[in-house]
Amino acid sequence: MNRPAMTVTAFDWVPSFAQGQVRDLRLRWALEEAGLPYEVNLLPQGTQGEPDHLAHQPFGQVPVLGLEGRTMFESGACVWRIAEESDALLPTDPALRDACLSWVFAALNTLEPPIMMLAMLWFFERWPERFGLEDREAPAKLRLPARGEVDKRLSQFAGALGDRETIVGDGFTVADLMLTAVLVTAARMDLLDDHPAVKAYYDRHTARPGFRKALADQLAAFEDNAARYQAA
Ligand SMILES: N[C@@H](CCC(=O)N[C@@H](CS)C(=O)NCC(=O)O)C(=O)O
Numbered sequence: 001m002n003r004p005a006m007t008v009t010a011f012d013w014v015p016s017f018a019q020g021q022v023r024d025l026r027l028r029w030a031l032e033e034a035g036l037p038y039e040v041n042l043l044p045q046g047t048q049g050e051p052d053h054l055a056h057q058p059f060g061q062v063p064v065l066g067l068e069g070r071t072m073f074e075s076g077a078c079v080w081r082i083a084e085e086s087d088a089l090l091p092t093d094p095a096l097r098d099a100c101l102s103w104v105f106a107a108l109n110t111l112e113p114p115i116m117m118l119a120m121l122w123f124f125e126r127w128p129e130r131f132g133l134e135d136r137e138a139p140a141k142l143r144l145p146a147r148g149e150v151d152k153r154l155s156q157f158a159g160a161l162g163d164r165e166t167i168v169g170d171g172f173t174v175a176d177l178m179l180t181a182v183l184v185t186a187a188r189m190d191l192l193d194d195h196p197a198v199k200a201y202y203d204r205h206t207a208r209p210g211f212r213k214a215l216a217d218q219l220a221a222f223e224d225n226a227a228r229y230q231a232a
Contacts, residue, residue, distance in 0.1 A: 005037040006082070007066035009056070010218065012042035013225040021188060023075040024063035025218050026181045030079045032210035033177065034086035041066070042221055045229060076108045076178065083174035091169050099168045103175035111157060112182040114149035119185055121146055150191055158197040165204060172205070180205040 008031070010024035024040075031038045041064075047053060048060040056064045056071040064071050065078035072078050080101070083089035090097055124131050125139035133139075157179070161167055168175045183202045186192055192199040205211065 003068070005039050006031065007039050007041050007064075009041045009043055009053075009064035009066070010062050010221065011045055011048075013045050013222050013229045019219060019222050020215055021185055022062065022218060023181075025184070025214050026075045026178065027063050027065055027078050027082065028214035028217060029181065029211050030082040030089060030174065030177055032213050033172075033208070034082055034088045036082065036085060040217070040221070042225070075181075076104060079174060079178060079181075080104060083177075089172075089174040089177065091171075091173060093169075096169045096173075100173050100175040103167050104178045107175070107178040107182045111153050111179065114146065114153055115182060115186045115189075115191065117146045118143070118150060118189060118191070122189070147191070150186065151194065154186070154191070154195045154198050158195055161197060161201060163197075165201070172208070176201075176205055180211070 008024050008027045010028075011022060014022055028038075028040070043053060043062060048057075048062070053064075054060055057073040059073075061073070063075055063078060064073050065081065067081070072081060083100075090100060121139040121143055124133050125136075128134075128136050128139075166172055166176050167179060180202055183192065183198065184206075187199075187202055187206075192202055206215075
């Protein structure tokens, strides 16, 4: 019997600065790499705090993965679950699978936090009132030490990668997918420019057809729905 397609819940539109960075991209990319059929549920912007959505994502965020009559949240958990469904993203060797799990967590817990700290400073600087920020110079003062934290982790990642094209074993895995995915925001802020090996890694993996398709699909939905929000 054919299993029902998985579903990915994504926003129907976000402002331009966020386009291409919304985390449903990770699930779409994993599903493309895995060759699994899926459908996308577009959540109208502004409804993420409603009980219907909170029942599936308690923080009012996207993405949500639907599978086999239930849902999951947290992009890392969802991508890992997708990876388990296919040989395309997870090696069969237990040691390599364990290494993939470590690197997926490293992407989310070690690399992404300092990158997001810099992203948050960008928000604080642009919209101080929204965050109740009285010291308007604070984000600029914090940018240098925050950038240092990003540079430290990117250098360490480059050291671990060495001259290999993928971080675990000989082929592309879920570990490369998640590492590349968390680098999307870093690349948008030009943080990879001082890290040529990481930049090459990022460019190599974002050139994959699965990533290009996932990104194009996310952007197409935003374009389709833009008129509704821009007119508001
Ligand atoms: N840790 C969560 C973060 C999800 C997240 O930050 N989603 C953003 C879009 S990329 C969102 O829904 N933001 C709206 C909000 O936080 O209210 C995950 O990886 O799934």
